[in-house]
Amino acid sequence: MPETWIIDCVRTPRGRGKKETGALREIHPQELFAQTLNALVARNGFDPREVEDVVVGTVTEVAEQGGCVARMSVLAAGWPVEATAVSLNRFCGSGQQAVNFAAMGVMSGQQDLVIGGGVESMSRVPMGADQSGLDGHNRHLREIHPLVPQGVSADLIATLEGFSREDCDRFALESQRRAKTAMENGYFKKSLIPAKDLAGNVVLDRDEYPRPDATLEGLGKLEPSFLKMGAYRMKDGPLTFDEKAKQAYPQIGRVEHVHTAGNSSGIVDGAGSVLLASPDYARARGWKPRARIIATATCGAEPVIMLTAPVPATQRCLKKAKMTMKDIDLVEINEAFAAVPLKVMRDLDIPHDRVNVNGGAIALGHPLGATGAMLIGTVIDELERRDLTTGLVTMCIGGGMGITTILERF
Helix, strand or coil: CCCEEEEEEEEEEEEEECCCCCCCCCCCHHHHHHHHHHHHHHHHCCCCHHCCEEECCCCCCCCCHHHHHHHHHHHEEEECCCCCEECCEEEEEEHHHHHHHHHHHCCCCCCEEEEEEEEEECCCCCCCCCCCCCCCCCHHHHHHHCCHHHHHHHHHHHHHCCCCHHHHHHHHHHHHHHHHHHHHCCCCCCCCCCCCCCCCEEECCCCCCCCCCHHHHHHHHCCCCCHHHHEECCCCCCEEHHHHHHHHHHCCCCCCCCCCCCECCCCCEEEEEEECCHHHHHHHHCCCCCEEEEEEEECCCCCCCCCCHHHHHHHHHHHHHHHHHCCCCCCEEECCCCCCHHHHHHCCCCCHHCCCEECHHHHHCCHHHHCCHHHHHHHHHHHHHHHHHHHEEEECCCCCCEEEEEEECC
């Protein structure tokens, strides 16, 4: 099978997703993603006309992120009109899926130079702005799969797995500690580009969300984020969300609400891009690849609990690659909620010292559509820094899906 080579990865800093105070709030999402495109050009010297497509993941595809944010970003970047782009939505896995689809185009032999990435401006287009609800307001679907909000699903996982509030808080604290170390030592610098306004002034040059002074005591004082949500009853239904979860999993006594703002992913703005090429194209231009994609996979799981599918997606991906977890040097598991990586590590027997070694979304934030592309760059950077070979990126996804990518450093 033809290979896909990763030539370069770039990302903006993550800015707090607050419309009043977030550092990136004044930058239109099209302009934010455009900056990653032009950074790839500046760093690698290619003609944008030769890019055969730009695949962009975005979750909330309305307002400023609607109308094919991908194509509009290409135009905002000042690229030639010949350059095309397409937007996609696989919920939180959108950015990673964009990179995987871009890789598939090259692997198929149909394309030679493609960019995959993602963008989400949560300060400007907040979660829920598309008014889709949990299920697109489809009452028939609701009868088949009585979905609950993701936070309640995360608490359901913790309840079933026996993860305590302290377990989740300790994991969160370690994420903050690792992110602090990484930032202080410049581990993100290779892929990180400064975000600028239209006048060219630097607005943000480092991740804004981390709380390096977090303590276990401070985390323990935070109120559960999804307790009231679990007790909420929709107008057209007889059950609360907690009761729906218990109906699907009657073995629990009740849903233990252990997730807080401190042990869940942060709401942030950001964009990331990955430049992929065929070996022939790269060799003709004298490019040295940073990594190659070995295998990709998605897999679904029960949609009420929703966030457990990184496990079967990773198992499927490993099978395609003819590998086991022992063959993987570093792993990035998106920290949507602390219970997610805790379960993935337990089920796949992955030591914590190989997972999210520079912190994760709990400390750094989760710009929904962009995170997957960012994580691919993060793991490549760290493989290079540690002189290791293989990396795996996996994410939980709304509606009960998971996505995994395995790559090998050159």
